[in-house]
Each structure stands twice: as structure tokens, then as C-alpha cells.
Amino acid sequence: MELSIQTSGLTKAYSGTKVVDALDLAVPRGAVYGFLGPNGAGKTTTMKMLLGLVRASAGSASVLGMSVTPRNRVQVNARVGSLIESPSCYPHLTARENLEVVRSLRGLPKRSIGEALATVRLDHTGSKPVGAFSLGMRQRLGLAAALMGNPELLLLDEPTNGLDPAGIQEIRELIRRLPAERGCTVLVSSHLLSEIDQMSDHVGIISHGRMVWQGPLGELHARARRWLELRTTDNERAARLLNASCGTDGWVRVPAVDDEPVARMTLSLAREGIGIVRLEERNEGLEGIFLALTGSEASL
Amino acid sequence: MLASTLRAELIKLRRAPIWIAFVALPVVAAAIGTFNYVSNLAILKLGWFDLWTQHTLFAGMFFLHALIGASCSWLMRLEHRGTNWNLLMTSPVGMVSILMAKLFVAWLMLAVALVATGALFVGCGKLVGLPGLPGPEFALWLVMAWVGGLAPIACQLLVSLLVRNFAAPVGVAVIGGLIGFFAHAYDKALAWPYGLVVVALNSNGNGALDAAQIVPFLVSTALFTAVALAAATLVLARLDVKTA
Numbered sequence: 001m002e003l004s005i006q007t008s009g010l011t012k013a014y015s016g017t018k019v020v021d022a023l024d025l026a027v028p029r030g031a032v033y034g035f036l037g038p039n040g041a042g043k044t045t046t047m048k049m050l051l052g053l054v055r056a057s058a059g060s061a062s063v064l065g066m067s068v069t070p071r072n073r074v075q076v077n078a079r080v081g082s083l084i085e086s087p088s089c090y091p092h093l094t095a096r097e098n099l100e101v102v103r104s105l106r107g108l109p110k111r112s113i114g115e116a117l118a119t120v121r122l123d124h125t126g127s128k129p130v131g132a133f134s135l136g137m138r139q140r141l142g143l144a145a146a147l148m149g150n151p152e153l154l155l156l157d158e159p160t161n162g163l164d165p166a167g168i169q170e171i172r173e174l175i176r177r178l179p180a181e182r183g184c185t186v187l188v189s190s191h192l193l194s195e196i197d198q199m200s201d202h203v204g205i206i207s208h209g210r211m212v213w214q215g216p217l218g219e220l221h222a223r224a225r226r227w228l229e230l231r232t233t234d235n236e237r238a239a240r241l242l243n244a245s246c247g248t249d250g251w252v253r254v255p256a257v258d259d260e261p262v263a264r265m266t267l268s269l270a271r272e273g274i275g276i277v278r279l280e281e282r283n284e285g286l287e288g289i290f291l292a293l294t295g296s297e298a299s300l
Numbered sequence: 301m302l303a304s305t306l307r308a309e310l311i312k313l314r315r316a317p318i319w320i321a322f323v324a325l326p327v328v329a330a331a332i333g334t335f336n337y338v339s340n341l342a343i344l345k346l347g348w349f350d351l352w353t354q355h356t357l358f359a360g361m362f363f364l365h366a367l368i369g370a371s372c373s374w375l376m377r378l379e380h381r382g383t384n385w386n387l388l389m390t391s392p393v394g395m396v397s398i399l400m401a402k403l404f405v406a407w408l409m410l411a412v413a414l415v416a417t418g419a420l421f422v423g424c425g426k427l428v429g430l431p432g433l434p435g436p437e438f439a440l441w442l443v444m445a446w447v448g449g450l451a452p453i454a455c456q457l458l459v460s461l462l463v464r465n466f467a468a469p470v471g472v473a474v475i476g477g478l479i480g481f482f483a484h485a486y487d488k489a490l491a492w493p494y495g496l497v498v499v500a501l502n503s504n505g506n507g508a509l510d511a512a513q514i515v516p517f518l519v520s521t522a523l524f525t526a527v528a529l530a531a532a533t534l535v536l537a538r539l540d541v542k543t544a
Contacts, residue, residue: 051390053541070537074301078392085543088387090378092315104308105391129315145387 002029004153004185005050009059012045012209019045021209022059027187027202030179034200034217035189038294042209043189044085047155050187051082064153078106081151083159087142091131095122095141098130102145116144119174135162143171154178156188160195172199193286207294224283228254228262233275241272257281305393305401309375313405318374322413325367329359330420338428348425348434355421356503361481362474364413364445364497365452369473371409372456373466375402380464383543395536399529402457403450410449414442441502444509444517448496451521452476454528455493461532464544490516493524 005027012020020042027033037043048054050061052073061068063076089098099113117123120140125133130141139162146154159175160168176199178184190196196203197217204214213220229251232238239246242265244254254265269276313319333355337344344350379385388398422434452473460469476494489495496517502508509517 048541051386053386053389055540073389074392074394077390080390082386082390084386084390085383088382088384090312090384091381092317093312097311097314100311101308102387102391104304104311105388105393107304107392 003027003062004029004031005033005061005063005187007046007050007059007061010046010049010056010061011058012042012049012054013057018057018209020049023206023209023211025061025204025211026214027185027204029185030183031202032175032179032186032188032200033202033204034196035187035204035206036193036196036290037189037191037206039191041191041206041294043191043206044157046206047082047084047157047187047189050155051080051084052076053084079151080153080155081146081148082155082157083142083146084155084157086161087138088145089130089133089138089141092129094127095125095130095133095137095144098141099144099148102148106149108149112148116148119147120144121170136164136167139163140167140171143174150182150184152184154184154186154188156186158190159188160190160192168195175199193290197286205290205293212293220286220289221283223289224285225288226257226281226283228257228279229282230254230279231277232269233277237272238269238274241268241274301393302397302400305397306404309401309405312375312378316374318371318409321367321370322409322416325363326359326413326416326420329363329417330355330424332358334424334428347430348438351425351428351430352421352434352438353503355417355424356501359417360445360498360501360503361477364410364417364449364501365473365477365480365494366470367413368406368410368449368452368497369456369470371406372402372453372460372473373469375406376457376460376469377464377466381544385541385543389536389541395533396529398536399457399532403454403525403529406453406457407446407450410453411446414446414449418442437508441500441508444500445497448500448517448521451493451496451524451528454525454532458528458532458535461535490520493520493528496521496524 003026005025007023007025010020010023010025011018023046025046035043045054049056050063050068052068052070064079066072066076068076090101095117096113099116103110103113114123120143122137122140122144130138133141139159143159146156156175160171163171172195175186175188178186188199201217202215203217203220205212231251235246235250235252239252242252242254244252246252266276333351337351337354379388418439421438425434456469456473459472463469480489480492480495480498483489483492483495484498489499499517500509
């Protein structure tokens with residue numbers, strides 16, 4: 001598997017306190033990699049180290065096959081787009097002028113400004129200075145700047161911050177499409193489980209600066225505990241018969257979910273004259289896995 | 301790389317509020333200078349030369365260095381705001397280019413201030429009824445002040461890189477200019493970066509730079525500029541990027 005980002009024992013300490021602790025990150029090429037962790041887990045610091053904004057205390061990082069070192073900074077930056085912490089902007093300039101600054105710094109053609117503005121739907125803002133923009137509009141501008149020049153790798157730190165629900169949906173769709181449409185790899189951080197679940201195909205979970213799990217999203221879902229919940233014409237008798245628990249909410253919970261045990265269960269209930277009214281499969285979801293892995297409270 | 305960074309810096313100057321200072325301060329300096337000249341006509345008999353010393357006395361000692369401090373503070377504060385250092389430092393441009401572009405833009409702004417100083421000098425001279433036009437030496441002094449201005453600009457960029465506050469570096473520039481004025485009085489202006497503009501302007505009438513002083517003046521300017529730029533590059537390279 002070709003990796004766009006790889007770190008080995010990446011560590012950052014401030015006054016002896018490790019903010020990122022021996023992190024081994026592996027982001028496959030062409031993936032939307034969700035970097036998930038509670039607030040203060042070390043996501044932003046990791047991304048800053050990958051961009052050379054913060055110097056690592058120990059370990060190494062490689063981005064698009066190049067070591068992240070001061071010597072390689074310019075070459076790495078030419079192929080990477082980023083939105084870290086909050087959008088960078090000059091408030092006395094318009095959106096177009098702000099992107100002109102980015103275009104100049106990156107040596108891009110003039111048309112790249114119009115394309116970027118249209119992508120994030122800011123092409124109507126005209127002569128309005130960015131200082132008068134809402135938080136959501138600034139976030140869109142930051143995304144436009146990150147997307148300019150079709151970078152091979154995008155590092156997006158909580159990119160849907162400040163957006164309204166429609167905007168969140170729109171940006172999520174945009175990020176999901178990026179690998180197919182632009183051949184781009186995306187590392188996107190969030191503390192929102194649902195967001196990562198809907199956007200990513202690979203996930204890394206970081207807690208207290210340490211990677212606690214990483215891999216394909218499907219594998220993470222496969223770790224989730226699953227069970228069946230059923231309502232019958234006689235719940236108490238059904239629970240005794242199936243050796244299952246009966247909740248006060250009137251649902252009988254059965255741990256088995258595979259086809260054969262379910263078939264046996266339904267037959268035995270039918271033999272006893274107990275009718276099944278409803279049957280649903282449930283799982284603990286990412287929230288439960290996240291809680292188990294990080295031992296912290298999940299954000300939903 | 302430098303050209304693209306410079307273009308980016310020039311875009312940031314559009315509608316920049318700092319231009320207000322570049323209009324206001326030369327006008328204030330000219331107004332004070334002209335008032336002094338008119339009030340002391342009994343002892344100031346040398347026409348254009350005396351008007352020049354009155355105009356540039358305050359400009360060289362105080363106003364021009366305040367403007368240098370303000371422009372450098374503003375140029376660095378643009379990046380200190382929010383996460384703007386992230387944008388610059390994740391762009392495919394070298395750190396030296398970033399600093400050189402800011403140096404050049406501040407130097408350009410100093411040129412605007414000096415052109416305004418020259419224009420106001422001529423305008424005020426005609427207003428108070430001085431005959432003819434001032435000689436070419438005055439223009440030469442302005443050009444030399446522009447050249448020497450590189451050194452305090454480089455120093456101020458370093459100060460403003462380290463101090464995120466706007467006003468404190470301006471204070472440093474003003475104090476630097478005052479020390480430069482006294483250094484010139486003791487013939488030590490070339491040994492102090494903030495003395496170079498003062499000596500080039502001949503603002504206290506002690507005598508303009510002569511041919512023998514030109515080379516030491518240029519060497520001093522180049523040396524202070526290079527040292528301050530190297531120190532600023534080292535700061536950018538060695539320290540983690542901090543955001544507000």
C-alpha cells in the first residue's frame with residue numbers, strides 16, 4: 001500500500017509534557033483519512049508537524065515520499081494544501097484579493113482564483129472585505145485557499161467549523177469527492193464522530209497524543225458489538241426461552257446476529273406460539289468504539 | 301520565488317490603513333518645520349538650506365523612524381494576526397524570500413515618505429516665498445536617506461517579528477532614531493543603524509556625507525541590514541510557528 005503520509009515515533013513535547021507521543025501514522029494514497037480524537041488529543045499539533053510549522057521533538061515524518069525537514073519545506077509545501085486551526089486571511093482585503101495572495105505565493109494561473117471561489121460558492125462576495133465575513137464564509141475561504149493549485153495532499157483541521165448544517169453537508173460531499181475527482185489524498189481531523197463516519201474511508205483515533213487505532217473505516221465498524229432487539233406477543237416468555245434479557249422498554253435483547261442462530265430463534269418462538277412483532281439489528285456504533293478506545297467522552 | 305512573495309506583499313498593501321500615517325506624519329513634520337523657520341527668520345538667513353534643516357530635524361530625529369517602525373510593525377502584524385503565519389509558512393517560498401519581500405515593501409513605503417518629505421519641502425518653501433527651487437543636493441540627501449533606511453527597516457522587521465504588539469516596536473524605532481540623532485552629533489552615526497537616515501539627511505546641518513564617507517556609509521548599511529535579516533531568518537527557521 002502506497003502511503004501519502006507516514007510517521008514513525010513522531011513526538012512533540014512542551015516543557016517535558018508530551019502532546020504527541022510516539023505517533024505512527026499511515027495515510028494511504030487516495031484515501032480520505034479521518035483523524036479522530038477528543039479536544040486536546042494532539043491532532044492539530046500532529047498536522048502542524050507534518051507541515052513543518054512545529055518542529056518534532058523526536059521521530060520522523062514523511063509526506064508524499066519526502067522527509068519533513070526544513071530543507072524540504074518548500075518542495076513539500078508546493079504539493080500540499082492545508083487549513084490548520086482556523087482560516088488564514090487578511091481582513092482588509094476581499095476574498096478574491098486574499099486568494100490572489102495565495103495564487104502569487106504558489107505561482108498559479110489567474111483562473112485558479114475563480115475556480116476556487118466557485119468551488120466553495122464565494123464567487124458572489126465582490127468587494128466585501130473578509131473582515132465583514134461570517135465565520136462560515138471565512139471557513140469556505142480557507143478551504144478555497146487550501147484547494148488552490150490542486151494539491152496532491154490536503155490537510156484539513158476541523159474544516160466544517162462554523163458552517164451551517166447545509167454548509168457542513170456541502171463541504172463533506174466535496175471532501176468525499178476529492179480523491180476521485182482530483183486524485184487527492186485528504187487527512188481530515190475532527191472530534192465529531194458522525195462527521196468522520198460520513199466522510200472518511202480510513203480512520204486514525206488519537207488519545208492523549210497516542211494512536212490507539214488506525215485502519216479502514218469498515219474494520220472499525222466490524223469491531224462494534226452487535227445484537228438483535230425484538231418485540232413479541234409475550235416478551236417475558238420469549239426472554240426466558242431465548243435466555244436473553246428483557247428491558248423495561250419492552251424490547252428483548254439477544255446477542256446473536258448471524259443467520260443460523262436467528263433462524264433457530266424464530267423457529268423456537270413460533271413453536272411456542274409466540275409471535276414476533278418487530279425485529280431489529282443494533283450495534284454500539286462508532287461512539288461506543290471510540291469510548292472504549294479512548295476512555296473519554298465522545299462528541300456526537 | 302522572491303518576485304512571487306513580493307507580489308503577494310504588494311497585494312496586502314491595498315487599502316491598508318497604514319497609508320494614513322504616511323500622509324499625516326510628513327505633513328506634521330513639514331508644518332512644524334515651516335512654523336519654526338518662519339518664527340526664526342531673524343537668525344535663519346540661508347533660505348532653502350535653513351528650511352531643510354527645520355523640516356528634516358524632526359523628520360530625521362522622530363517622524364521618519366516612527367514611520368519605519370509603524371510600517372514594519374504593520375507588515376509583521378499582518379502575519380501575527382490569527383493564523384496568517386500558517387499561510388505564509390506552508391507556501392512554497394523560502395524564509396529569506398518572505399523577509400526580503402517585507403524588507404523591499406517597507407523600503408518602498410519609506411520612499412513614499414521621503415518623496416512626500418521632498419515635495420512638502422519644496423511646496424512649503426514656495427509658500428513662505430523662497431526664491432527659485434532648491435539645489436540638487438537636497439534630492440541626493442533624500443536618496444541617501446532612502447538607501448540608509450534599509451538598515452533600520454531590517455532591524456525593525458526583526459523587532460516586529462519577535463514582538464507581536466504593534467506599538468512597542470514603533471517605540472523602539474523612535475528611541476533608535478533619537479539615539480541616532482545624538483550619535484550623529486558625536487560623529488558616530490555610521491556605527492548605529494538608526495543613525496544612517498539622520499546622517500544622510502544632513503538634518504542638523506553638521507555637513508552632508510562627503511565622498512570619503514560614502515563607502516563606509518554603504519558598508520554600514522549593508523552590514524546592519526545583513527545581520528538583522530540573518531537573525532530574522534534564524535528566528536523563523538528555529539522557532540515553532542505561533543498563532544494568535
